[in-house]
Amino acid sequence: MAIAKAERLMNLALCLLGTRRPLSKRELRESIEAYLEAGSDDSFNRMFERDKDDLRELGLVIETVEGLDGEIGYLARRDSNRLPPITLDAEEAAALGLAAKVWQQARLAGAASGALQKLRAAGLPEDVDPYGPHGALEPRIPVHEAAFEPLMLACRDRRPVVFDYRKASAAQPEQRHVEPWALECWRGHWYLAGWDRDRGAERVFRLSRITGKVRSRGGRCTAPVPDVVTVRETVASWAGETADRSARIRLRSNAGYPLRAKAIAVRELGDGWDELEIPYGHGLDAWLVEFGPDVVVLEPAELRADVVDRLRAVAKG
Numbered sequence: 001m002a003i004a005k006a007e008r009l010m011n012l013a014l015c016l017l018g019t020r021r022p023l024s025k026r027e028l029r030e031s032i033e034a035y036l037e038a039g040s041d042d043s044f045n046r047m048f049e050r051d052k053d054d055l056r057e058l059g060l061v062i063e064t065v066e067g068l069d070g071e072i073g074y075l076a077r078r079d080s081n082r083l084p085p086i087t088l089d090a091e092e093a094a095a096l097g098l099a100a101k102v103w104q105q106a107r108l109a110g111a112a113s114g115a116l117q118k119l120r121a122a123g124l125p126e127d128v129d130p131y132g133p134h135g136a137l138e139p140r141i142p143v144h145e146a147a148f149e150p151l152m153l154a155c156r157d158r159r160p161v162v163f164d165y166r167k168a169s170a171a172q173p174e175q176r177h178v179e180p181w182a183l184e185c186w187r188g189h190w191y192l193a194g195w196d197r198d199r200g201a202e203r204v205f206r207l208s209r210i211t212g213k214v215r216s217r218g219g220r221c222t223a224p225v226p227d228v229v230t231v232r233e234t235v236a237s238w239a240g241e242t243a244d245r246s247a248r249i250r251l252r253s254n255a256g257y258p259l260r261a262k263a264i265a266v267r268e269l270g271d272g273w274d275e276l277e278i279p280y281g282h283g284l285d286a287w288l289v290e291f292g293p294d295v296v297v298l299e300p301a302e303l304r305a306d307v308v309d310r311l312r313a314v315a316k317g
Contacts, residue, residue, distance in 0.1 A: 008034040012051050013060055017081065022065040022073025145207040148183070150214040151192055155180045158225075160197070160217040166209050171316045173211045178203070179221040182228070184235040193231045195223035202226075204235055243279030247303050249288070250296040251276050259291070285310060 011032045015023060029035040029044055038044035052074070056062055061080040065073045147163065154161045161180060166173035179195040181202075189206055196203040226234070236242055246264060253272045260266065265277040275298070278284075285306035288295050297304040 004034065008032065008047075009051055009054060009058075012048075013055055013076070016055075016060070016062060016074060016076035017078060019075050022063070022067065022075045024067075024071050024073050028074070145190060145210070147192075147207045147210040147214045148190060150216070151180055151207070152183060154214070154216065155182055155192075158221045160219060160221055161214050162217055163214045164211045165205055166211055171313055173209075176203075176205070177217070178205070179223050181225050182231045182235075183207075184232060186235060191235050193235050195221070202234060237282050243281035243284075245280045245300075246277050247280035247284065247300060248298040249276050249278060250274070250298060251291075252294040255294040256291050259288075259295070289314070 011034070012028065015028060015031055023031075025045070025048060028048065029038075035044055035048065038047055052062060059081075060076055062074055062076050063080075065075065067073055151161065153159075159180075160177065162175060162177050164173040165176045177197040178192070179197065180192055181194045182192075184191050184193065189208060192205045192207060194203065194205070195201075225231075233242070249259070250269065251259060251274050253268075253274055259276060259278060263276040263278050267275045269275050280300070280303060285303055288297065288303075288307050289310045295307075297307050
């Protein structure tokens with residue numbers, strides 16, 4: 001259905017752009033196969049009006065002209081629908097090149113490269129190299145999870161999805177029905193923020209814990225989508241980036257450097273162990289589990305219990 005409509009809109013746009021005189025509804029219907037297949041005049045009229053409105057929403061300037069015989073005609077003049085020349089200075093080109101490099105190892109690499117090639121064809125100055133070196137940093141956003149691409153498309157199209165998800169504290173995955181909002185990358189891991197239909201609340205899912213395929217579901221999303229800032233704050237909170245208190249842990253010497261980088265205070269205990277005070281927020285228990293036997297939680301008690309529960313779940317397989 002989506003492909004058929006896109007083809008119909010393209011054909012209508014080409015007809016309106018290619019004509020030198022206004023075309024009537026009758027002429028447009030005779031020129032476009034999808035309109036010929038319309039069951040009745042009323043069906044065609046409704047389809048044509050929707051298509052005309054869609055093209056206008058996409059930015060096509062369509063003129064309505066009344067002929068000498070009173071018949072209404074339509075056309076899209078090329079001079080009214082020609083984009084202005086693309087002009088980019090060195091800084092703007094560098095920003096685009098940096099963005100393309102970010103996705104060089106991800107699934108959007110082809111789209112990013114193609115976009116820059118189109119800019120070059122549209123007039124990007126030859127002496128500006130968007131891929132050229134602009135600093136010592138070489139940013140990368142690796143995307144290895146198979147769930148990334150279908151979730152990215154579902155976020156774009158506002159389409160509900162279903163997938164099997166294994167929580168860090170659970171031995172087996174369970175099915176989740178989600179209205180996706182946005183994908184965010186934190187500390188090298190991708191997260192999906194969305195509305196969990198089964199729980200009736202917003203949730204954040206780590207893509208590496210999604211098992212099997214992401215399947216689309218019919219219908220539209222019904223939960224209101226927060227603004228971008230709210231979504232990012234939600235992801236940051238569930239990923240352990242928001243801390244409202246502190247915790248004390250024992251950490252093996254010469255281990256856990258990411259924890260040491262966030263430490264508020266460090267004290268040597270001897271015998272190959274250090275004591276750290278670190279920020280404590282949602283998600284810290286899942287992060288500490290990743291360091292295995294190199295970390296022992298001292299306080300608070302609820303954090304220690306959460307880490308023990310996660311380790312037991314991992315041990316059960």
